[in-house]
Amino acid sequence: MPIKSYLAHPEEGQKETLIKALSKIDHCDVIPAENEELLIVVTDTENKTDDEKVKASIESIASLKLLAMVSGFNTPKNK
């Protein structure tokens, strides 16, 4: 049951479009920053295959410039 978080950078001026597109994807929560061009994406899937599918759907969105995975939440000391 992978749970992952990403920083999603929209193409210039396309933050709202990206929020809308991400909201349509299942197993995917979006937390937009109020004052910067940046979104947090949290995915929650049942298995590795689903996880990869969700990631591929996110990466295919045209208004997405860059998707960076944030690692480390699952290690005890959050290194």
Added chain:
Amino acid sequence: MQHSLTSRRNFLKKMAAAAAMTAAASMFPGIIFASEQDANLPKGGNLDWKKGPCRFCGVGCGILVGVDQGKAVAVKGDPNCSVNKGLLCVKGYHQIMCTQAKDRLTHALVKKNGRYVQTPINEALDIVANKMKETIEKHGKDSVAMYTSGQSTIPEGYVASKFMKGAIGTNNLDCNARLCMASAVAGFLTTFGADEPMGCYEDIDHADYFITWGNNMAEMHPVLFSRMLEQKNRRGAKIIDFATRTTRSSTASNKSILFEPQTDLAVANAICYEIIKNGWVNKSFVENHVNFSKGLTNMGYGLEDKYKFKDKPTKIDFESYKKFLENYTPEKVAKYSKVSVKDIKYLAAIYGDPNKKVVSYWCMGMNQHTRGTWMNNLVYNIHLLTGKISQPGNGPFSLTGQPSACGTAREVGTFTHKLPKGVVMNEKHRRLAAKIWKVPYERIPSKPTYHATEMFRAVDRGDIKFIWTQVTNPLVSLPKTSRYRPGMEKESCFVVVSDVFPTPTSDVADVILPASWHIEKSGLYGNSERRTQHWNKMVEGPGETTPDAWMTIEVAKRMGYGDLFPYSEENHVEEIYKEYTQFHEGAKHGMAPLEVLKKESGAIWPYVDGKSTQWRFNAKYDPACSNDKDFHFYGKPDGKAIIWQRPYEPAPEIPDAEYPFWLNTGRVIEHWHTGSMTRRIPVLHKAMPAAYVEFHPDDAKNLGIRNGEKIKVSSRRGSCILPASINERGLPTRGQVFVPFFDENMLINDVTLDAFCPISKEPDYKKCAVKVEKA
């Protein structure tokens, strides 16, 4: 803690989001994710947002607490507070969750026949008052003591001081700020004659360089560090981390320089040597605003009970200071500090460049030091030689640890030697206190008694027979608890503990008083930048929880001092603050009126003619300057600051064949001090559930130690077993181990040494000798 699968998943998702937010904040300091903060709010609820300061650290971020039907349900950063501009750290966001802990102390508990019995608060306060009175009658007023906190509110500290010094007439009052800020205070007083930083957080927006001295700001002052990173990203400001351990701050800095423990004294002198040698001294500043002095050396380390020391300052001239520095050439110092000649010269060149603005930051690394006062003096020397002080972006800035170490411990003065204005040794100050308190002047004793370490030694010896602790957990936070825990357990001393949660200190109490938490009472704090912050009570506390100030007042009344404490229960915070501000009237320390503090997210003192003074001692900004010059260090009679000649002296205990490692202790971002609050906040506890002992990978390899393996850390005083941590949160230098002190199940302070700075009496938690072995 048992969790269902769904809540476990939700928790992991929250952690994932929190990790992403932390990452985002390091790229975009000041970034706000309001929708996440609002996510848990009751839908359709009528939220009332109330302002106050954060409960935790000395940064003093402004918070807004969302209250719905009498319950606090959310916290967000106050966008109108100039300290944090809407941002909070992970502790700040989750602070109110501790109030829901199941083991909250809701009623007074009195020990009867070895068991705690729930007792009505009025009865418990009767017992405390009777016991205190009886002890004074039998053994004299110096047989009772109070030990309070840099987390006490201003009114709580004020009534404690008035009660002990003005009503009872004993100076047996000290506080846990002795363990964190006393060296900063002694440094300020010896160099400037006036406590607390001259600058403010706005310095961050102007400085070209930030030099952090033994200070892991990314974890201990995260919001300020975030503001520094913002300047690094936007303007190219540079951060130089000078430390004994590689931390999150080091990796986020432009440069990390590591030094051998205790040799910061020598490196600071070497920087001054270079500044003079290269002609970087700001001559007119030094001629106009600086004197030179030296004090006694080889002072000892306070290891023995009843140790006494008094410095004897002697004036010297620039030439003899210059001569003294010849012992501190970069080449000589590099040999024992392990800082390269190049790096020493690099640091000196930054300070020496007249076109670069430099702020030095420090906190526990310099203060918790057996030569802490000297170390503070030495960094001031650098800024005074170059004239980089009291200007936007230029200045030494001593950061404080606790939310009101400045406002309460230092300004109200809850130390044995202090009064709300000045010190007990000064007749004028005693007379002023007696006048405002309406007590006979003779009642306030002129001699200080016990500083924190010596207070607990006196408990152990049986000299103190009654002690009342408020808002602090000394049996986790004192050094060498292996001595002081059995001391507090002795029958000879009656122990009263006021707290919000049970702690190892309340475990030894005869009476436990249930205290109100932060937002369950009104109060005032004072943060690191001289900012006074007020908040109104936001919610009711559970059961018979009562504000500490009110419990002190109730005990004072029961002891017959009612006429000195004529405050009303509903309004005591305001009434006390109004009385207290009389002590600081005038341009040098005037405090903002309550009406202003209620409206604004704090105001910086001196508050003069409706304005905060952001940079003291600079005539451009500070109306108290009156010498017709550009700067006026008015804390000293002749208006001049002092450059102190202070040598390098070794630590009292250094690694040897039997105990070959340095032990360094400290904090982590997730936990507030001894963890009594943050370990009851599930998200923080799960993120950092237990303490550990950090190794340098080479040392771990040599000893065959693997990550997570149980290790026994022992000193000449005690031992502690913890899991090994290699290449995780921080990286100590070779030959050093690091242990955080938040975990009451792994009491590392059983191992530490109770040596202290002879001038400030602040203990050194950063250096003692230990051995490590597989447990």
